[in-house]
Amino acid sequence: MTDTLPKVPVLIVDDDPSMRAALRQWIRLAGFETQEVAAPDQAMARLTRDFAGCVVSDVMLDGEDGLSLLRRIGELDAGLPVVLITGHGDVPMAVEAMRSGAYDFIEKPFDPEHIAEVVRRACEKRALVMENRALKMQLTDSAGLESRLIGASPAMQALRRQVLHFATTDAAVLIIGETGTGKEVIAQALHDFSPRKDGPFVAINAAALPEAMVEAELFGHEAGAFTGADRRRTGRIEAAGGGVLLLDEIVSMPTSLQPKLLRVLQEKKVDRIGGSRPVDVDIRLISAANIEPGEAVRSGRLREDLLFRLNTIELRVPPLRERGSDALLLFDTFVNRFAVRYSLDAPAASARDEAFLQTYAWPGNVRELRNAAERFVLNAPVSPQPLEALVTGRQDPGPSPVDGGLKDLMDAYERNLIEGALRRHGGRVLDVMRELNLPRRTLNEKMARLGLSRDRSGLSDTGEG
Template structure:
């Protein structure tokens, strides 16, 4: 921090001693560290590219005015927020300054609470900029955990700390979290930061395998074990020998085969179909589920003794809606990535786009956010569409999206997304829950609030 302070600094520039004293008092009471200067030259000497605060400057200064100071600050770092204080006659100049990049302006005489509020918002924006820069810097080094698990929210920092600790062991790990939260990314990170990093990482999605092929795919088979088995084939578990085997959507594994997986974990050997003797394997099992595995045990879809083997370590991945400013950081990262990939200029977010980005709940989590960023980049070159329209889908805005308060707009977007999902899946609630990443109770509550029903999607209410 500037001047050795641990409190966020606010650079106050004014040639009136009484005004500087008043601003010093107000900034101090608001919890900031005021740094007073009289001239533009003195102020610019305090500014560095990593300055963590904002600048509050009078427009009319002796020598250079506040507008020229703002331009000089922009040369050092164009993303340092500059708030201008204006007299009544200076408002046209202040408006011009806003067009040139000023963060805001406050007209004299002003309410201390008003300027404290503007400063607080400017500081929050500055902190987000600096966090994003630190994140982008870490991304240049693909060996860092931060480059794999992006985010500066407390929940993500805690998750990274726990992951690095658990990566040192060979204990089985169960990762739970909503669809789209990045469970496989976490599994890959556990592998990359472990002593097994130079050995195979083999991933299998249990839900994506045909039930008739699960056993052969996972455990392998000997030649002649069944029709079409013309040669011996090692299963996916065996292929991961020495490394990490990642089994996604574990509760979708047929209950009849779960004892065989349990034996692999207990005996450290695989029984191929048609094999005469077990094959020794050395794997670390990492599994994942997008629902509560204990409920799956209650529903008799997951064996309890297998769960005890799977969740020696349990990692719960937070949904995106619980990660605060990580949404903005991730979206910015995806915009940079897709702009470079498609060789397009990075598009700018409107105020409406930023509001939607912060307030939308992102039921599809990071996967949905990534998709939205890609579509935003691609559509920018052909006139662009509001982010909310792209997320709502169907190439158009939700009904009523042009009018109303932000809450009303958000309700309209949410209603359209759920309505479209009901129609796509012909009212099959389980498929709608899976697509939107919502538990049944939450989906039912939202449908009731918006006046939606499965019968409107063309099916009877009794159909599941």
């Protein structure tokens, strides 16, 4: 039993110290942890909806009977099992107890093995209740996350699973991705779906601050610490206490301050400028970079020992060009959101627009696509233009793949998908076959027809299969 339900708590409510001692002994021998109180109010102070075990209470208590306590517990959490014990029970009382939601009703004197078995079954039932709640919460969180991290591509589905899993931990996270891929959205989700969700989310862009201000912004200062410091200032690290601190563009942090940040992560303390003693801090650090951290270490922009503290967990955000048809889904979502914001009709994308969405490289990633959707909505009522013209600025963007008909459109779409898969997998055909669910011969034929090769860097038009 101890192996299957380790340290599950059982709350004993009884105003008789000798009975509490006896119940404690029997229940602990059965492999449970016990908590003990003498009065109902004390019991209610111990209970929450997260209580993982069950309650064992005498019916006859000073000031309030066990049936009244049972009803109060039911109001708190109807799924929390309550076992009632009495030396004065009769059939009507047992019926009332069961109608009020008691898990079981036991009369004194009772066999210790019997009460241990009842407690065991009650805790097993509670475990199922908690498991079902956790599953429902996970499903709810997953649906909520889909509205933030939009995309049906395998890469985005995997990223959402990672975010929900790692959100429950307190480990440091390093988010790596190109500019505009949504790194701050991911950091916010790690906060919002975590136990720290009620704490602050403090974001600071290390690249956006003058070097002279970074130390004061992060660590704070005491009054008189330097010229112009006329009062104490709480730094961003301290302000994030109990929550999450996001350091965006971490590789832009001055190397002179990186040892000080490393000390914060190691010792959970922050030194204000001019301070005489460190201040305890409780934060989860999330950092973000738009270049490979290993390259930043080799170039001297990031300390290696700091990197080891930052990347306990690494999350890599794929660029939009490698996400297949996610561009269509994102564009449609943004168009509808902006139409609501500006009280306009949502304009429909043409076949030419959809072809451009899937074949354009989107160097600015989701941020660029979002801006394009906003301009598309605002221009539609007065000067509708092809999406390509809005994005590239070319008034005559030239022929579109769709101009040649459906076949050209499908070729452009297939080329985009295969090219992205080849790039993601470094030209490894077996991995591309698995991702696209294509036989080798079919993939080779398509690559030859579309002028693609396994060349990882350039994907040259050699036509090699």
